Amino acid sequence: MTDRHLDTLDRQLLEVLQDDFPLAPRPWREIGDRIGIPEGEVLRRVRRLTGEGIMLTVSPVLESARIGLPASTLVGMRVPPDRVDRFASIINRESGVSHNYLRDHDYNLWFTLAAPDGTALRRTVEEIAARTGVSPADLLDLPAVRRFKIGVRFRFPPDGDGGDGT
Template sequence: MHLDPRDRVLLQQVQDDFPLDPRPYRVLGEILGMPEREVMGRLTDLSRRGVIRHIAPILEPGSLGIRASTLVAMRVPEERMHEVAAIVNEYDGVSHNYRRDGDYNLWFTIAAADEEELSKTLGEIGRRSMIPSRDVLNLPVVRRFKLDVRFRFLEEEDDDGRGR
């Protein structure tokens, strides 16, 4: 996918130092020498083209009072997938869920203030969804790894427009 130089510099700035300001796109424009409207239009276009999925902060769970989290995999009958996913989505602690191929076909992450609250919520999801405990894998966080994943958008391009 071709990205023009202004898209590249914008994406790099959004990744590296997104402004904490009531009008962040105006500030980005000031930094990059673009009008606020252009910044917003470019980001909208990049989103529409699938280059970016969304812009969101990455928060430190402990600073928000979250002391327990887990990844859950469930074996859900195909005909109940939407129903069970809707139940899971009702809980504030669920950050996302997704369908996967294989026996365990519904996966979600959930966080809570402590292990007791997490256990209570998982029990409630199990009861409400009527998925037997033998069809639920609870994969709690044992050790947290923080990776700083950044994509390089300012590399040189070959003659065909692809980065090297």
């Protein structure tokens, strides 16, 4: 899906949700005040954008080390295509998994995992491997050595640039 379905208010709403979600008793009303629409319209747009798959969720991005999970790893697995959904379901049951995605590669299923320490991290990777039945030869465990945090922010072209179909 392209951003052709986004009007000016959708773009403004997405900008606020990315950058400056208000920590207020009525955040949706405050967002509406910022972009000039009623609270109910904000909620309708959020539901529509979520329903259309443009937005996945509204949630905080947590710094895992600061909440007691300083050990992390990136794991790649070779998974038969007909078992990807089953493996992903098993992986997603782990509370420390923050991302899980499919790639067009020999190691086709990847996920990130955070844990309280290296021992817990290794144990969880081993448990996932045991539950999925993946062999050690089909698993890459790439523990983080150093973190390089970046902010992810999507920019939206202004109206009139073809972004909304005009």
